[in-house]
Amino acid sequence: MLSFILRRLVIAIPTIILISVFVFTLQKLLPGDPVLAMAGEERDPQVLEFLREKYRLNDPIPVQYFTWIGNALTGDLGISLRTNQPVLELIGEKLPVTIQLATMAMIFAMVIGIPAGIFSAVKKGTVTDYVANVVALSGLSIPNFWLGIMLILLVSVKWKLLPASGYVPLSEDPLRSITVMLMPAFVLGTALAATLMRHTRSAMLSVMSSDYVRTARAKGLVERKVILKHAFRNALTPIVTLTALLFGELIAGAVLTEQIFTIPGFGKLVVDAVFNRDYAVVQGIVLVTAVGFIFMNLLADVAYVLLNPRLRKQ
Amino acid sequence: MVQESDPLPSPDTGSDKVLLEVRDFSLRFRGAPSDQINHVNFSVSPGKTLCVVGESGCGKSVTSLAMMGLLPAGAATIGSGEMIFEGQKLDLADHTAMRKLRGSRMTMIFQEPMTSLNPAFRIGDQIVEAVLAHSDASKSEAEDKALAILKRVGIPAAEKRMRDYPHQLSGGMRQRVMIAMALVNDPSLLIADEPTTALDVTIQAQILELIRDLQAETDMGTIMITHDLGVVAEIADTVAVMYAGTIVETGPAERIFNDPQHPYTIGLMSSIPQLSGPRGRLATVPGMVPTTQNMPEGCRFATRCPFAQPICAKEPPLAPLEGGHAVACHFAPLETHLEQSA
Numbered sequence: 001m002l003s004f005i006l007r008r009l010v011i012a013i014p015t016i017i018l019i020s021v022f023v024f025t026l027q028k029l030l031p032g033d034p035v036l037a038m039a040g041e042e043r044d045p046q047v048l049e050f051l052r053e054k055y056r057l058n059d060p061i062p063v064q065y066f067t068w069i070g071n072a073l074t075g076d077l078g079i080s081l082r083t084n085q086p087v088l089e090l091i092g093e094k095l096p097v098t099i100q101l102a103t104m105a106m107i108f109a110m111v112i113g114i115p116a117g118i119f120s121a122v123k124k125g126t127v128t129d130y131v132a133n134v135v136a137l138s139g140l141s142i143p144n145f146w147l148g149i150m151l152i153l154l155v156s157v158k159w160k161l162l163p164a165s166g167y168v169p170l171s172e173d174p175l176r177s178i179t180v181m182l183m184p185a186f187v188l189g190t191a192l193a194a195t196l197m198r199h200t201r202s203a204m205l206s207v208m209s210s211d212y213v214r215t216a217r218a219k220g221l222v223e224r225k226v227i228l229k230h231a232f233r234n235a236l237t238p239i240v241t242l243t244a245l246l247f248g249e250l251i252a253g254a255v256l257t258e259q260i261f262t263i264p265g266f267g268k269l270v271v272d273a274v275f276n277r278d279y280a281v282v283q284g285i286v287l288v289t290a291v292g293f294i295f296m297n298l299l300a301d302v303a304y305v306l307l308n309p310r311l312r313k314q
Numbered sequence: 315m316v317q318e319s320d321p322l323p324s325p326d327t328g329s330d331k332v333l334l335e336v337r338d339f340s341l342r343f344r345g346a347p348s349d350q351i352n353h354v355n356f357s358v359s360p361g362k363t364l365c366v367v368g369e370s371g372c373g374k375s376v377t378s379l380a381m382m383g384l385l386p387a388g389a390a391t392i393g394s395g396e397m398i399f400e401g402q403k404l405d406l407a408d409h410t411a412m413r414k415l416r417g418s419r420m421t422m423i424f425q426e427p428m429t430s431l432n433p434a435f436r437i438g439d440q441i442v443e444a445v446l447a448h449s450d451a452s453k454s455e456a457e458d459k460a461l462a463i464l465k466r467v468g469i470p471a472a473e474k475r476m477r478d479y480p481h482q483l484s485g486g487m488r489q490r491v492m493i494a495m496a497l498v499n500d501p502s503l504l505i506a507d508e509p510t511t512a513l514d515v516t517i518q519a520q521i522l523e524l525i526r527d528l529q530a531e532t533d534m535g536t537i538m539i540t541h542d543l544g545v546v547a548e549i550a551d552t553v554a555v556m557y558a559g560t561i562v563e564t565g566p567a568e569r570i571f572n573d574p575q576h577p578y579t580i581g582l583m584s585s586i587p588q589l590s591g592p593r594g595r596l597a598t599v600p601g602m603v604p605t606t607q608n609m610p611e612g613c614r615f616a617t618r619c620p621f622a623q624p625i626c627a628k629e630p631p632l633a634p635l636e637g638g639h640a641v642a643c644h645f646a647p648l649e650t651h652l653e654q655s656a
């Protein structure tokens with residue numbers, strides 16, 4: 001198992017290098033001068049030149065890349081051009097907010113999506129199955145921003161049940177923190193619930209026609225046990241893998257939802273950094289996201305092995 | 315066309331008790347234009363083996379799954395017939411009652427030992443689960459039972475094997491585990507659907523011998539489904555020959571082998587000259603089994619029968635001859651008819 005994880009980590013290294021080169025190059029090709037963005041109204045050529053020197057923007061691009069990646073390896077992702085804060089510190093501040101949002105969204109997605117998927121597989125071809133699929137498709141098709149705004153109007157403005165926006169750190173007031181995030185997490189979770197439901201349904205359908213499920217019935221087990229134990233245990237592998245991958249996507253995809261509910265998370269950080277040509281922050285974010293994604297992938301692979309007795313021994 | 319539904323004289327096997335009797339059973343898959351299983355009759359006695367033999371696709375598995383209540387829900391409708399098991403009429407629509415019988419009174423093993431065990435659970439646990447599904451034994455009592463039956467079916471180092479996952483066992487061993495799981499609750503009927511087809515020849519013989527030994531010990535009735543006449547020759551007390559969803563001939567094994575009457579059975583038998591002869595496969599009758607889409611009216615064998623006559627457009631009843639032997643052919647017994655026409 002350990003050697004398996006090590007092997008996967010070794011494969012991850014070229015992936016991360018490739019992503020870092022790609023991001024760096026693309027960033028340099030974009031129009032817009034960060035120094036101008038930084039200097040604001042100031043147009044004195046000497047000041048601009050001083051800034052260029054300070055942030056080493058005059059070096060040849062390959063040199064800039066190696067300086068950046070070398071520092072990144074020591075945990076130094078540079079300084080934000082805009083706020084003068086270290087990038088890593090910025091990310092460290094915002095990431096937990098988004099992880100909390102993503103985790104809550106994922107819980108919503110699993111609690112809704114997995115049982116619905118099992119149910120519609122068991123009821124395949126019936127009205128129940130049909131209705132569940134229509135609901136799921138709607139869940140996928142309704143844009144998050146619309147659902148978010150409607151929820152705010154209904155739940156916050158009309159019924160005054162939950163706050164419309166804002167953020168309270170988990171460490172400050174856990175209950176309030178979770179309450180405030182319920183609505184955005186629900187909005188983010190519904191689309192995922194639909195994806196999860198459809199994958200659960202198809203995974204369940206494929207195992208439900210297997211020989212061992214027939215054996216479970218031939219033993220005289222009650223149907224609940226046949227479905228939830230013998231079938232679901234084998235459908236679990238693709239579901240867990242998908243969940244891990246979706247979670248990675250969630251972190252990256254929370255941007256819009258964070259904007260609607262004005263949550264000061266990762267998404268807001270990305271948007272601000274891009275609009276202000278804050279290179280160091282954008283690059284840092286992409287690098288951290290990529291590493292996170294690779295980590296979730298690794299987690300998915302490990303789960304895959306752990307769930308399969310056949311692979312576990314090797 | 316309605317087939318004669320008088321109960322057949324019970325085959326002359328030295329036992330007049332009947333464990334399971336299937337009478338006039340018909341079944342049609344949803345959307346099919348004709349019945350897949352067509353007025354089928356057979357019976358099994360305690361401690362005896364009935365072999366259901368026929369080409370692939372003739373409906374052997376469908377019949378056995380229907381008896382166990384294991385056909386996919388809504389896939390088929392039952393047109394006629396009844397099943398009497400241990401003196402009681404089975405109600406296939408009563409799912410709870412059928413579930414309680416399954417795995418305890420009537421059990422089944424399948425053709426595919428490689429995929430019939432759940433890959434995610436230890437084999438010991440899978441057998442324990444079968445015990446617990448039908449009794450309120452404690453976990454450790456169930457484990458003792460599982461261990462004993464694993465030993466009985468010849469799993470070496472059974473204590474250790476209990477903790478193995480299916481992929482750690484060979485095909486033959488997995489089929490032994492399936493047999494153990496099927497027998498752990500002392501069933502009175504075992505349905506074995508081609509249990510040796512997927513196995514090597516030497517393993518096949520061992521598994522057959524195991525089933526025969528267990529049967530002798532427990533007085534369990536067995537329905538052995540096969541397309542291998544070698545298997546039939548080895549273990550059958552009575553035989554039911556199935557063709558395109560109908561039983562065309564049934565009777566004691568010696569009579570079927572020594573004096574086959576139906577043209578289809580005769581075609582099959584010509585491939586194995588004597589009981590101890592080499593194994594014959596059932597591909598020796600020229601032509602193909604008709605499907606429910608192109609089922610001939612009347613005798614379903616007519617499209618391949620060398621003796622077919624205009625009268626064969628009428629469905630021949632499964633008519634009793636002497637000695638528990640019955641044949642569904644207008645020209646049985648064949649000798650008399652051949653003499654008459656000579």
Ligand SMILES: Nc1ncnc2c1ncn2[C@@H]1O[C@H](COP(=O)(O)OP(=O)(O)O)[C@@H](O)[C@H]1O
Pocket residue numbers: 343344350368369370371372373374375376377386389605
């Ligand atoms: N669920 C089903 N729906 C429709 N047709 C089926 C179904 N299961 C089996 N059949 C058909 O029934 C026929 C008999 O199959 P089967 O009983 O498996 O034959 P065998 O004698 O080889 O065991 C086949 O032609 C098969 O296609």
Ligand code: SF4
Pocket residue numbers: 576577578613614615616617619620621622623626630642643644645
């Ligand atoms: S009834 Fe006719 S077609 Fe059918 S087996 Fe007999 S002779 Fe052949």
Ligand SMILES: [Mg+2]
Pocket residue numbers: 374375376507508
């Ligand atoms: Mg079959």
